Amino acid sequence: MTATPHSESDCVDFVLAVLDELEGCDASAETVDDAFGLLAAQRRRLLLSVMRTYGESLTLPDAAEEVAVRETGCQVPNISAERVHEIYLSLYHDHLPRLVDAGLLEYDQERDLVVPIALE
Template identity: 75%
Template sequence: MSPAPHSEPDRAEFVQAVLDWLDEPTASAETIDDAFALLSDQRRRLLLRVMRTYDEELTLPDAAEEVAIRETGHGVTDIPAERVTEVYLSLYHDHLPRLVDAGLLVYDQERDLVAPDGI
């Protein structure tokens, strides 16, 4: 039995476009590896998308809620509060510090606000 054709024909096109972009010597191998490492986690990608969508500062709880909505595909009223709390904690302890260190987001811990920086 042969494998089914990809339902996402853009996957190959996307990879080809990335490879074409990588052929241009605009960044070091280390920078490229760091960028792919940052983007390797879906929750980080979703947080970056949320911040690009709103393009303004959000409270981290609001950002976590929006990430949970995008992860589950459900409205906020259909997502258990524990799930949103889990997303918040993982953003706060893991993903947000990485994105702040990379210069993509800014975080004001005192006010619990996250904002785009360079997005």
């Protein structure tokens, strides 16, 4: 994954903004912890972003390509097939099951199709 530099003050500002939002939120501490756990991995955030952008079902290979584009900042022809395959496998084995269990996405394994259910 590519790392983007950020200043300490950017992080502080973001944390303070999140805390401000949480003050008006009715969610339990457990719910907040679960949500932050789901959002902790950049690849999960990217997959959720891809699914929100498209707003419709995508095959997991297509979603993996789009995550690769967003992760690397390169277009598909400039991303190795091995990189896309590695992303596909991590989505399939790790990130997608977590998001499905949380009720954010559905996955049709027979068709290898990711369905955005809670992102619409």
